[in-house]
Amino acid sequence: xxxxxxxxxxxxxxxxxxxxxxxxxxxxxxxxxxxxxxxxxxxxxxxxxxxxxxxxxxxxxxxxxxxxxxxxxxxxxxxxxxxxxxxxxxxxxxxxxxxxxxxxxxxxxxxxxxxxxxxxxxxxxxxxxxxxxxxxxxxxxxxxxxxxxxxxxxxxxxxxxxxxxxxxxxxxxxxxxxxxxxxxxxxxxxxxxxxxxxxxxxxxxx
Amino acid sequence: xxxxxxxxxxxxxxxxxxxxxxxxxxxxxxxxxxxxxxxxxxxxxxxxxxxxxxxxxxxxxxxxxxxxxxxxxxxxxxxxxxxxxxxxxxxxxxxxxxxxxxxxxxxxxxxxxxxxxxxxxxxxxxxxxxxxxxxxxxxxxxxxxxxxxxxxxxxxxxxxxxxxxxxxxxxxxxxxxxxxxxxxxxxxxxxxxxxxxxxxxxxxxxxxxxxxxxxxxxxxxxxxxxxxxxx
Numbered sequence: 001x002x003x004x005x006x007x008x009x010x011x012x013x014x015x016x017x018x019x020x021x022x023x024x025x026x027x028x029x030x031x032x033x034x035x036x037x038x039x040x041x042x043x044x045x046x047x048x049x050x051x052x053x054x055x056x057x058x059x060x061x062x063x064x065x066x067x068x069x070x071x072x073x074x075x076x077x078x079x080x081x082x083x084x085x086x087x088x089x090x091x092x093x094x095x096x097x098x099x100x101x102x103x104x105x106x107x108x109x110x111x112x113x114x115x116x117x118x119x120x121x122x123x124x125x126x127x128x129x130x131x132x133x134x135x136x137x138x139x140x141x142x143x144x145x146x147x148x149x150x151x152x153x154x155x156x157x158x159x160x161x162x163x164x165x166x167x168x169x170x171x172x173x174x175x176x177x178x179x180x181x182x183x184x185x186x187x188x189x190x191x192x193x194x195x196x197x198x199x200x201x202x203x204x205x206x
Numbered sequence: 207x208x209x210x211x212x213x214x215x216x217x218x219x220x221x222x223x224x225x226x227x228x229x230x231x232x233x234x235x236x237x238x239x240x241x242x243x244x245x246x247x248x249x250x251x252x253x254x255x256x257x258x259x260x261x262x263x264x265x266x267x268x269x270x271x272x273x274x275x276x277x278x279x280x281x282x283x284x285x286x287x288x289x290x291x292x293x294x295x296x297x298x299x300x301x302x303x304x305x306x307x308x309x310x311x312x313x314x315x316x317x318x319x320x321x322x323x324x325x326x327x328x329x330x331x332x333x334x335x336x337x338x339x340x341x342x343x344x345x346x347x348x349x350x351x352x353x354x355x356x357x358x359x360x361x362x363x364x365x366x367x368x369x370x371x372x373x374x375x376x377x378x379x380x381x382x383x384x385x386x387x388x389x390x391x392x393x394x395x396x397x398x399x400x401x402x403x404x405x406x407x408x409x410x411x412x413x414x415x416x417x418x419x420x421x422x423x424x425x426x427x428x429x430x431x432x433x434x435x436x437x
Contacts, residue, residue: 025403025404029262029263030259032258032259032262033255033258033259036254036255036258036259037253037255040251040253040254040255041251044251044252044254045246045247045249045251048246048249049246054249054252058252058254061254062254062257062258062261065254065258065262066258066261066262066265069258069262069265070265071419073400073403073404073405073406074406074417074419074421075419076405076406076420076421077420084419084420087419087420088419091418129241129245130245133241133242133245134245137242149246152239152242152243153242153243153246153247158216173212173216176212176216177208177209177212180212180215180235180239181208181212183238183242184235184238187238
């Protein structure tokens with residue numbers, strides 16, 4: 001009997017997206033779980049970057065997968081399922097942000113996330129930096145934030161980004177440039193503010 | 207300077223083309239971008255697989271028979287949350303009152319609703335032409351939908367008038383030629399053909415609209431049957 005460490009035993013090839021979609025459409029809906037596992041981290045990262053709230057991001061990603069499942073027959077290029085499901089999530093995020101704007105909820109109204117709360121094991125500077133990054137991202141205009149996340153967090157090429165958003169490559173390059181510029185300026189402001197607050201604290205002790 | 211640094215980050219300019227000062231700025235910007243990306247990449251990621259699959263299982267009646275699923279669906283108690291605005295109730299009552307007003311009887315010899323092709327010639331079905339009509343607009347118009355799909359074993363029609371369910375099966379009237387005639391209300395309808403249960407195909411002879419999933423649907427605008435007589 002061959003053991004699992006037998007070098008002649010090769011792992012089964014991982015089915016590609018098109019194969020999995022074909023199986024799901026032929027009634028093996030449990031194979032959709034493999035697609036969820038394959039794409040959930042990337043989708044969650046994008047959703048969190050867009051909405052700045054971990055619970056909302058998880059809900060949006062869940063809804064996206066369910067919608068993707070119910071409309072799987074409309075995925076005309078199964079080999080490009082990743083871009084297709086990303087498009088669905090993008091639309092859901094933009095709808096969510098539009099509704100949030102209508103309700104006039106600011107990003108700062110969201111509770112602080114557990115990993116950003118003060119704790120003895122958390123380095124203060126790192127915690128400050130995380131909070132500053134989160135606030136700076138939230139203050140970017142939506143189009144710039146989206147372009148920045150797709151480029152620098154999702155590592156998509158400009159051509160893939162154009163496919164996903166419908167914007168031209170040159171427009172996307174400009175959005176990414178503006179986003180980098182704005183992030184740098186926002187983080188510089190945050191840093192100056194933190195420095196000022198520290199000086200004020202120090203002065204109160206003197 | 208910032209444009210040049212950004213061009214270098216995008217691979218449009220080489221690092222060697224930058225001045226020493228620009229390179230320092232580039233290093234600083236790269237470090238910042240790494241930090242921002244790491245902030246999102248190193249977050250604890252929830253595993254949503256079980257939650258998604260259980261929602262899908264609830265959606266899909268495939269594991270059980272249709273009758274058992276229908277019985278369970280009808281019998282399962284559900285919580286209904288209702289939020290309403292009184293203004294809508296007033297509007298709904300007004301609409302209901304309009305519906306209940308008796309309509310004049312159809313004159314003798316009234317012509318039956320015409321059959322029109324699904325992809326009418328440009329300009330024949332502009333809904334703006336029907337402005338000012340006072341007759342009821344819910345008289346159906348019979349529309350013929352046709353698709354050439356050689357090799358297909360099944361062709362169905364889905365649209366906003368079916369809740370996007372491929373509810374109507376087309377008949378193969380000639381080899382590779384599929385057709386159906388349906389009564390539709392006047393107005394604008396979006397639709398698509400579903401070939402062999404999985405390929406969504408737009409009507410090649412009708413105007414197309416974005417379907418929100420990276421593809422296209424077809425659009426048809428139908429005038430009330432007697433719009434021409436009332437112009």
